[in-house]
Amino acid sequence: MRVEDITRYAVGALRGYRTRTLLMLLAMAIGVAAVVVLTSLGEGARRYVTDRFASLGSHLLIVIPGRAETRGGAPATLMGETPRDLTIADAMALLRSPHIRRIAPISLGGAPVSHGSRERDSAIIGTNADFLDIRHWSMAKGQFLPRGDDERAAPVCVIGATVRKELFGVQPALGEWLRIGQHRFRVIGILESEGHSIGVDTEELVMIPVAAAQTIFNNPSLFRIIIEAKSREAIANAKQDILNTISARHQGEKDVTVITQDAVLATFDRIFKALTMTVAGIAAISLAVAGILIMNVMLVAVTQRTSEIGLLKALGAPGRNILALFLSEAILLSSAGALAGMALGQLGSWLVRHFYPEVPAYAPGWAVLAALGIAIITGGVFSILPARRAARLDPVQALSRR
Amino acid sequence: MIILDGIHRAFQVGDQTVHALNGVSLRIDAGEYVAVMGPSGSGKSTLLNVMGLLDRPTAGTYHLDGHDVTTLSDEQLAATRRDKIGFVFQFFHLVPRLSAAENVELPLMLAGVDPTQRKDRVAKALAGMGLADRADHRPDQLSGGQRQRVAIARATILEPAVILADEPTGNLDQQSGRDVIAIIEELNARGIALVVVTHDSMIAGRARRRIQIVDGNVESDTVRETRES
Numbered sequence A: 001m002r003v004e005d006i007t008r009y010a011v012g013a014l015r016g017y018r019t020r021t022l023l024m025l026l027a028m029a030i031g032v033a034a035v036v037v038l039t040s041l042g043e044g045a046r047r048y049v050t051d052r053f054a055s056l057g058s059h060l061l062i063v064i065p066g067r068a069e070t071r072g073g074a075p076a077t078l079m080g081e082t083p084r085d086l087t088i089a090d091a092m093a094l095l096r097s098p099h100i101r102r103i104a105p106i107s108l109g110g111a112p113v114s115h116g117s118r119e120r121d122s123a124i125i126g127t128n129a130d131f132l133d134i135r136h137w138s139m140a141k142g143q144f145l146p147r148g149d150d151e152r153a154a155p156v157c158v159i160g161a162t163v164r165k166e167l168f169g170v171q172p173a174l175g176e177w178l179r180i181g182q183h184r185f186r187v188i189g190i191l192e193s194e195g196h197s198i199g200v201d202t203e204e205l206v207m208i209p210v211a212a213a214q215t216i217f218n219n220p221s222l223f224r225i226i227i228e229a230k231s232r233e234a235i236a237n238a239k240q241d242i243l244n245t246i247s248a249r250h251q252g253e254k255d256v257t258v259i260t261q262d263a264v265l266a267t268f269d270r271i272f273k274a275l276t277m278t279v280a281g282i283a284a285i286s287l288a289v290a291g292i293l294i295m296n297v298m299l300v301a302v303t304q305r306t307s308e309i310g311l312l313k314a315l316g317a318p319g320r321n322i323l324a325l326f327l328s329e330a331i332l333l334s335s336a337g338a339l340a341g342m343a344l345g346q347l348g349s350w351l352v353r354h355f356y357p358e359v360p361a362y363a364p365g366w367a368v369l370a371a372l373g374i375a376i377i378t379g380g381v382f383s384i385l386p387a388r389r390a391a392r393l394d395p396v397q398a399l400s401r402r
Numbered sequence B: 001m002i003i004l005d006g007i008h009r010a011f012q013v014g015d016q017t018v019h020a021l022n023g024v025s026l027r028i029d030a031g032e033y034v035a036v037m038g039p040s041g042s043g044k045s046t047l048l049n050v051m052g053l054l055d056r057p058t059a060g061t062y063h064l065d066g067h068d069v070t071t072l073s074d075e076q077l078a079a080t081r082r083d084k085i086g087f088v089f090q091f092f093h094l095v096p097r098l099s100a101a102e103n104v105e106l107p108l109m110l111a112g113v114d115p116t117q118r119k120d121r122v123a124k125a126l127a128g129m130g131l132a133d134r135a136d137h138r139p140d141q142l143s144g145g146q147r148q149r150v151a152i153a154r155a156t157i158l159e160p161a162v163i164l165a166d167e168p169t170g171n172l173d174q175q176s177g178r179d180v181i182a183i184i185e186e187l188n189a190r191g192i193a194l195v196v197v198t199h200d201s202m203i204a205g206r207a208r209r210r211i212q213i214v215d216g217n218v219e220s221d222t223v224r225e226t227r228e229s
């Protein structure tokens, strides 16, 4: 038999039994669409998170007081050991490293902020002038914290848009004084809204010089030091310098933890890739289910078409031809189903992107190819049994039925 | 052409063995016209199936055109069926989703005949059966007689040496039955051997040779004197 005849005959048979054809198409399509949509979600989530994390800044290192145990990962503070304070002087000492460009010490806390009769609780970040550049933030109005000696507590602050609105309403805020705890600060700038930057909402913030924050919170230790290395290549050296400098200043104790943005990014990347693989795997199970469905439907088809098979044998078709006919039917069907499923899946991820534009939900190429491949192979493999049954039918028995 | 020698065919039904054929020896020459008769269950269909290579005998030998066909493989049997034998069934066995023309085309397709030649041959075959205007009709749009004529066109499109017909008129009214018989007799006149299983003594009376089967044995095998026509 010619290949084009086998194909034409198989297509004819598929069109002759519309209900079962549509059912099988649907089963395959749903399986493939599930793989495409779920992996596009996984991939979208991965890119969403890593993009956000990358937007923290470039070549960042973060110094946290307390040593991460090599095994546990919890800083020593949690283990009951009291580390030495991480001070502003420690932070400034790090600037001597040739691999470090900028440093922003950070002191973090919350306090009531008031202006006249209006008051709200707000997150307070104490830091220095370099913070703005390290985080790539910008100002809506006025100035950021002034440059100068970080140990000096100038009574100035920069506030976010929400804080401004709640404390000042429609009144101008720049140049006005507000009260944080027992201290008075003059508003010198309003932060630009940065959308959803990881960890903080700039609109809800009040920022003051780090030394002032330490006074308010009555805590001489920094919460973090954010460091920008001179380049990507400098990150490793910067980390080494940080550990050496701190250890020299802390009587030989390397009692800080340094995490690099790259390492965190890589970790996120790994986690989300694993997640994507997992959902792809789960979705692929639906393809196997579709395969079993195909097997059943093909078995029914063989029973339904017993006399047709007997006839083909009487007309001179060897078992091999019958096998080829039924296999091509199943493979054509699963290919069509797979393609339909891919279209459906792409539509699905388009809808995700349409309704959640911030999530770049594109199914990775490997997932799409794997879904197509698995669908077609499953269709073929699961129809081997029915096709062989057809090929082995006894023609006399097959023809004895009307 | 067909030489059967001591053909047995036994079926195992539960713990019982049913002997459908009990040592049949027969010789049918090219171009013969043979009617096979006998009571129901006597083994007529089984005999035809063995002759048509659809069934293998349990014992005995079968020579077709001088070749021993009892030892052929599935593949070789299929090829021999395709090239030498045409079947006509009581229930027509047309593929319901295919048109008359496509049904007739099946043997050509299975034989891998060039598609450009097929259309012509199919059209001629259908025209020969008086069905030129029914080529695109599906079986359910045809009468019983027309269906059987499509089946005959299909059985003869590859010009077989013998046509095996198992009660070809069994499912037809008298008139259609007569038409069908007339058509296959015409094929016989062109030199195709004809083996027809029938209960209709009128049809059997037209055949030159009549074989009576009882309990899986040839009970009588008579050749009518040639009448001058």
Ligand SMILES: Nc1ncnc2c1ncn2[C@@H]1O[C@H](COP(=O)(O)OP(=O)(O)O)[C@@H](O)[C@H]1O
Binding pocket: B011, B012, B013, B018, B019, B020, B038, B039, B040, B041, B042, B043, B044, B045, B046, B047
């Ligand atoms: N596949 C089979 N399994 C068991 N017994 C069968 C089978 N085919 C035919 N027989 C038996 O063989 C005998 C002959 O059957 P068959 O050739 O169909 O008779 P006829 O065509 O003359 O009516 C019957 O007794 C029948 O029951």
Ligand SMILES: [Mg+2]
Binding pocket: B044, B045, B046
């Ligand atoms: Mg019978």
